[in-house]
Structures are given as structure tokens and as C-alpha cells.
Amino acid sequence: MSAQRRAQVLLAILAVALIVLPFVSGSYVLSVATLILFFAFTGQAWNVMMGFAGQLSLGHSLYVGLGAYAAAGLFFHYGIGPWAGVWLAIALCVVAGAVIGFLAFRFGISGVYFALLTIAFAEFTRIGFDHITWLGGAAGLFIKVEQRDTWDLLNLRGTPKMFYFVMLALAAGAFAFCTWLLRSRAGYYWQAIREDEDAAQALGINTFRWKMLAVVISAAMTGVAGVFYAFYYNNLFPEQTYHISRSIEIILGPIIGGLGTLFGPILGAAVLTILADSITEIMAAAGIEVPGVKQVFYGLCLLVVIMFLPNGIWPAIARRLGLKDK
Amino acid sequence: MSAVNGSPILEVRELDLYYGDAQALDGVTLAASEGEIVAIVGSNGAGKSSLIRTIAGIETQRRGMVRFRGQDIGGLPSHRVCELGIGQVPEGRQVFPSLTVRENLEMGAMLRRARARLAQTLEEIFELFPRLKERERQPAGTLSGGEQQMLAIGRCLMGQPELVMFDEPSLGLAPTIVQEVFHTIRRLHERGLTIILVEQNVAVSLKLAQSAYVLENGRIAMNGTGAELLADDRVRQAYLGL
Incomplete structure (x- = not known):
């Protein structure tokens, strides 16, 4: 069997498993699975910027938050459903990403300084949103929880199973989209920029334009995740939504799974979420309560992966399975 | 100098480049005719790479002019410059x-x-x-x-x-490989490419070049044919250690 064939078979098995899962699992497993898919999606989005184009963002919570607040605000005040709100979310994230990208790339801010800029934007948005009373301010914005036993896809109100399938569709869509992106001309240019930006520029690649495209696509995708976040959790606090720890959570999956790979963000999200949740469960069962244990655990995971699998888990597994993932 | 061979394909006039307050190029003027090899030699930090990067549109000059086939390209972004037919083999x-x-x-x-x-x-x-x-x-x-x-x-x-700028192509290579690189450059010249060759390997590049410039502290200190500079006492002392 060729590598491509094997990859297709494995993907098909995974797809079937993910579709069957909610019918055989309990509500706890379903919630963990939904969370995994959420991080698989955001990881995929972040990976477009960092993994493909080599631009480190440590402020992706900004786009989650903007997307979440945009859709939730429209729904809360005007009863406009998320399928309309998602377009506002995308538009806001595109504008925010374009502003950050323009400031950075136009004035030659790169590397660590670029990362700092992304943090700064997320941070002052967090503080700013504390004072926007129209969106609940620091006290939070709450969407009414209702109709938990039926599916209202139009308004994204329904059972956990519905949310699971929505998130599954989003994650699958992101995977397909990123596969296509990586093989497109843009994907080609991004890899050149990631590997050696000076050389890319010397070859006549308009690095400014392609870096901007990466940021804007990544921001828009993350904004979509934000819309889901708002309607899944039904409450938004600037302190949580925009917090830097949320940005870190987003980037851990793709780093541990494999930067720049297509399957790495998915695998990384699964490994991290499952392990972190088990640890929390075990600790709870043992009656030990230590705040921040999840963060310590994330740190340990990162350490282990950096030491033993500096390219992430997925490339190592892919090699074992005789697969290619570019 | 090289303009005697006809109108130059590349013309650089009175180019000043600054990095912040530090001046990297000071009134650099040079020309390359179609199909010739132009060597730019000089020590580390003389401004050779800065010159190439300015012509390529990666740096923007403060004063002066760059013309390619009669068209003013000073200030064009690098991807536009490449599109006109100026290639670069970076350091x-x-x-x-x-x-x-x-x-x-x-x-x-x-x-x-x-x-x-x-x-x-x-x-x-x-x-x-x-x-x-x-x-x-x-x-x-x-x-x-x-x-x-x-x-x-x-x-x-x-x-x-149509014009290729080489930035230190022999840097860090074994002597036999260096020969091979220079051999390749000669072959490209024979195919009619115009070549700007920035090198620390002064002897070889002056032998190869039809015209040559010595860059010192961002200024053109000397220019002439490759053979003339090769015979010049100051060049022999400063760069060839003779």
C-alpha cells in the first residue's frame, strides 16, 4: 500500500470513529472530545501562521475573544444567530490581524518582538473589554441557556451531541482547508519564508503580502472558533477569554503534535487534553486539590517533547507508520 | 568607464545608504554593461553587501539613483526588482x-x-x-x-x-569547490549574463572581471578594468598581500 493510500485509510477509520463516538460514549467523554476538537481547530488555525509561515503569535486569545464577543453580542442584544454573527466575527478578526500584521511587517518587527506585539494586543483588548459595559464588561456576558434537548442549529442551541458534531465539522473543515492551503501557491511561499525569509525576499517573493495573508487567515479561522466558544460555554469574561493562558493552550497542541504538520495539531490537542483531564480526575479522586496542576502538567509535557521529540509527536509516529505529512 | 562598451544595463549614481545614523554607502557610483562581469572588492564591512541589497530593493537609499535598462528602480520593493530581471545569489x-x-x-x-x-x-x-x-x-x-x-x-x-548579483559566492567553501563556483560564473558570463560579483577573494575576481571597483568604508576608492586593478600597487598591498 502506498503511503498516500495508507494515510487515506487511517483518516477514514478516524472519521468513522469520530462520527460513531457520541453514540457510544457518555456525556463526560463527549465533553472531552468536544474540547479536543476545539483545540484541534484552534491549533490548526495557529499553525497556519507559525507552522506554515513561521510567524509566532502568542496572542491568539485575541481572535477567540473578538469572535466570541462579536457573535454573542449580536445574539444577546438583537437575537441575531451565530450563522450571521460568524461573519462579523471573521471581519473583526481579519481587521485585527491585518492591523497587527501591518504594524509588524511594515516596520520590520519580527521574531520575539513580533510575538510580544501579539501579546500586547491581546492584553490591552482584555483590559479594554473589562470596560465595555454593552458587552457586560468585567462582570461577563451571558447567553441564555435553553432548549437543551433539541437541536437548534440555526441558533446553535442544543444538546452536547449537537455541539460535538458542529465542532467535528469545523475541525474536519479546518483540516481539509489547511491541507489545501499547504499545497497551494501560498503554502509554498510560506514555507520559503519560514525557512529563510531573506532568501525568499532575494527570490522576489513579496514576503510582506504572504505574511499578511497567513496572519489574516489564521485570525479569521480562530475567530470562528470564538463563535463556537461563546455558544458552547454561554458565558464570556474578558479575564478568561483574552487571557494569555488561553493563547498558550492554543499553541501547545500544534507544538507538541508537530509544528507545520497537518495532523500534528489534532494529535497534540488529543494527547494534551486527555492527559490533562485524566490528571485532574485522578487528583480529584485522590482528594488532592492543588491549583495550577494543569499548567505544571502542560509545562512537563512541553519539556518532555522538546527533549525527546523536538519535531513533535506526529512526525515520529508518521515515520513509524510510513506516512508523509508535510 | 564601462560605459565605453555601450549604454550600461545597470547604473548606480551617488548612492547614500544609512542604517539609522550609521552611513553604509557614501556616494557610490558604478555602471555595468550588458554581458560583462563587474567585480566589487573590499574588506569586511566596506559596504559590499549593502550595495547589493540596495540595488536589489531590500534596503532603501537615502540619496542617489539606481537605473536598470534606463528605468529608475531606486525605491522599488525587492519583488518588483526581481520581476525586472535582477537576480541575487545571497551571501x-x-x-x-x-x-x-x-x-x-x-x-x-x-x-x-x-x-x-x-x-x-x-x-x-x-x-x-x-x-x-x-x-x-x-x-x-x-x-x-x-x-x-x-x-x-x-x-x-x-x-x-538578465543580471545576477553574487554576494561572496566562495565564502566558506573548500578551495576545489571555490574553483568550481568561479568556473560556473565564467560559464554564465559566456552565456551572456551580466554579472556583479562581490568577493573577498580579490585575486580571482579581478582576473575574472572586465571592470572592477574597490569599496572602502562605503566609498568607491578605485575603479578600472580588472587587469588594471590587479596591477595597481595599492590593491596589491592592501588586498593581495604582495
């Missing part, structure tokens, strides 16, 4: 290490001027550098230093440039 080779040899080469042909003839140019490059053909599917990072330099040259040629 230190700078191949894309995890992309294959073939992908590296294809990346060089993404310019509008070169895209349509990609397959044909690729064949020509493989003819010029058979070793690249053998290593077509290998990641570029696994190539030897000499092979990487060939790849960097081939990648630049994929963009079908």
Missing part, C-alpha cells in the same frame, strides 16, 4: 533546508517572468548542474556546502534574470 547560500532540491529550484521560478517556462528552465539547470538532478528529491539541508551553492545559483537562474 551564505541560504537554501531552504527542509524543502527538496527540486522545490528549492521551483521556488526560484515563481516570478511572473519565469513561471511559464519553469519546466524548460529546470531542464537547463539540471544540465548545468547534473549533481542537482541526482539529488532532486533530497532535502536541500542534506547537500554539501558546494552543492548548496550550486543550488542557490540554480535557484536564482530559475527566475531567468
Whole structure:
């Protein structure tokens, strides 16, 4: 069997498993699975910027938050459903990403300084949103929880199973989209920029334009995740939504799974979420309560992966399975 | 000087470049005629790379003019300059290490001027550098230093440039490989390419060049034919250690 064939078979098995899962699992497993898919999606989005184009963002919570607040605000005040709100979310994230990208790339801010800029934007948005009373301010914005036993896809109100399938569709869509992106001309240019930006520029690649495209696509995708976040959790606090720890959570999956790979963000999200949740469960069962244990655990995971699998888990597994993932 | 051979393909006049307050180029004037090799020699920090980067549109000059085929290109962004037919083999080779040899080469042909003839140019490059053909599917990072330099040259040629600027092509290579690189440059010259050669290897590049400039502290200290400079006492003392 060729590598491509094997990859297709494995993907098909995974797809079937993910579709069957909610019918055989309990509500706890379903919630963990939904969370995994959420991080698989955001990881995929972040990976477009960092993994493909080599631009480190440590402020992706900004786009989650903007997307979440945009859709939730429209729904809360005007009863406009998320399928309309998602377009506002995308538009806001595109504008925010374009502003950050323009400031950075136009004035030659790169590397660590670029990362700092992304943090700064997320941070002052967090503080700013504390004072926007129209969106609940620091006290939070709450969407009414209702109709938990039926599916209202139009308004994204329904059972956990519905949310699971929505998130599954989003994650699958992101995977397909990123596969296509990586093989497109843009994907080609991004890899050149990631590997050696000076050389890319010397070859006549308009690095400014392609870096901007990466940021804007990544921001828009993350904004979509934000819309889901708002309607899944039904409450938004600037302190949580925009917090830097949320940005870190987003980037851990793709780093541990494999930067720049297509399957790495998915695998990384699964490994991290499952392990972190088990640890929390075990600790709870043992009656030990230590705040921040999840963060310590994330740190340990990162350490282990950096030491033993500096390219992430997925490339190592892919090699074992005789697969290619570019 | 070189304008005697007809109107120059590249003309640089009174170029001043600053990095912040530090002046890197001071009134640099030079010209390259169609099909000639122009050597720019000088010690470390003399401004050689700055000059190339300014012509390529990566740095923007504060004063002065750059003209290519009569068109003012000073201040154009680098991708536009490449599109006009000015190619660059950057210092230190700078191949894309995890992309294959073939992908590296294809990346060089993404310019509008070169895209349509990609397959044909690729064949020509493989003819010029058979070793690249053998290593077509290998990641570029696994190539030897000499092979990487060939790849960097081939990648630049994929963009079908009319003028190629080499920045220290012999840097960090073994002597036999250096010979090979200079041999390649001579062959490209024979094919009619105009070449600007920035080198620390003064003796070889002056022998190769029809006209040459000595850059010192961002200023043109001397210019003449390659042979003239090679015979000049000051050049012999300062750069050839004779």
C-alpha cells in the first residue's frame, strides 16, 4: 500500500470513529472530545501562521475573544444567530490581524518582538473589554441557556451531541482547508519564508503580502472558533477569554503534535487534553486539590517533547507508520 | 568607464545608504554593461553587501539613483526588482533546508517572468548542474556546502534574470569547490549574463572581471578594468598581500 493510500485509510477509520463516538460514549467523554476538537481547530488555525509561515503569535486569545464577543453580542442584544454573527466575527478578526500584521511587517518587527506585539494586543483588548459595559464588561456576558434537548442549529442551541458534531465539522473543515492551503501557491511561499525569509525576499517573493495573508487567515479561522466558544460555554469574561493562558493552550497542541504538520495539531490537542483531564480526575479522586496542576502538567509535557521529540509527536509516529505529512 | 562598451544595463549614481545614523554607502557610483562581469572588492564591512541589497530593493537609499535598462528602480520593493530581471545569489547560500532540491529550484521560478517556462528552465539547470538532478528529491539541508551553492545559483537562474548579483559566492567553501563556483560564473558570463560579483577573494575576481571597483568604508576608492586593478600597487598591498 502506498503511503498516500495508507494515510487515506487511517483518516477514514478516524472519521468513522469520530462520527460513531457520541453514540457510544457518555456525556463526560463527549465533553472531552468536544474540547479536543476545539483545540484541534484552534491549533490548526495557529499553525497556519507559525507552522506554515513561521510567524509566532502568542496572542491568539485575541481572535477567540473578538469572535466570541462579536457573535454573542449580536445574539444577546438583537437575537441575531451565530450563522450571521460568524461573519462579523471573521471581519473583526481579519481587521485585527491585518492591523497587527501591518504594524509588524511594515516596520520590520519580527521574531520575539513580533510575538510580544501579539501579546500586547491581546492584553490591552482584555483590559479594554473589562470596560465595555454593552458587552457586560468585567462582570461577563451571558447567553441564555435553553432548549437543551433539541437541536437548534440555526441558533446553535442544543444538546452536547449537537455541539460535538458542529465542532467535528469545523475541525474536519479546518483540516481539509489547511491541507489545501499547504499545497497551494501560498503554502509554498510560506514555507520559503519560514525557512529563510531573506532568501525568499532575494527570490522576489513579496514576503510582506504572504505574511499578511497567513496572519489574516489564521485570525479569521480562530475567530470562528470564538463563535463556537461563546455558544458552547454561554458565558464570556474578558479575564478568561483574552487571557494569555488561553493563547498558550492554543499553541501547545500544534507544538507538541508537530509544528507545520497537518495532523500534528489534532494529535497534540488529543494527547494534551486527555492527559490533562485524566490528571485532574485522578487528583480529584485522590482528594488532592492543588491549583495550577494543569499548567505544571502542560509545562512537563512541553519539556518532555522538546527533549525527546523536538519535531513533535506526529512526525515520529508518521515515520513509524510510513506516512508523509508535510 | 564601462560605459565605453555601450549604454550600461545597470547604473548606480551617488548612492547614500544609512542604517539609522550609521552611513553604509557614501556616494557610490558604478555602471555595468550588458554581458560583462563587474567585480566589487573590499574588506569586511566596506559596504559590499549593502550595495547589493540596495540595488536589489531590500534596503532603501537615502540619496542617489539606481537605473536598470534606463528605468529608475531606486525605491522599488525587492519583488518588483526581481520581476525586472535582477537576480541575487545571497551571501551564505541560504537554501531552504527542509524543502527538496527540486522545490528549492521551483521556488526560484515563481516570478511572473519565469513561471511559464519553469519546466524548460529546470531542464537547463539540471544540465548545468547534473549533481542537482541526482539529488532532486533530497532535502536541500542534506547537500554539501558546494552543492548548496550550486543550488542557490540554480535557484536564482530559475527566475531567468538578465543580471545576477553574487554576494561572496566562495565564502566558506573548500578551495576545489571555490574553483568550481568561479568556473560556473565564467560559464554564465559566456552565456551572456551580466554579472556583479562581490568577493573577498580579490585575486580571482579581478582576473575574472572586465571592470572592477574597490569599496572602502562605503566609498568607491578605485575603479578600472580588472587587469588594471590587479596591477595597481595599492590593491596589491592592501588586498593581495604582495
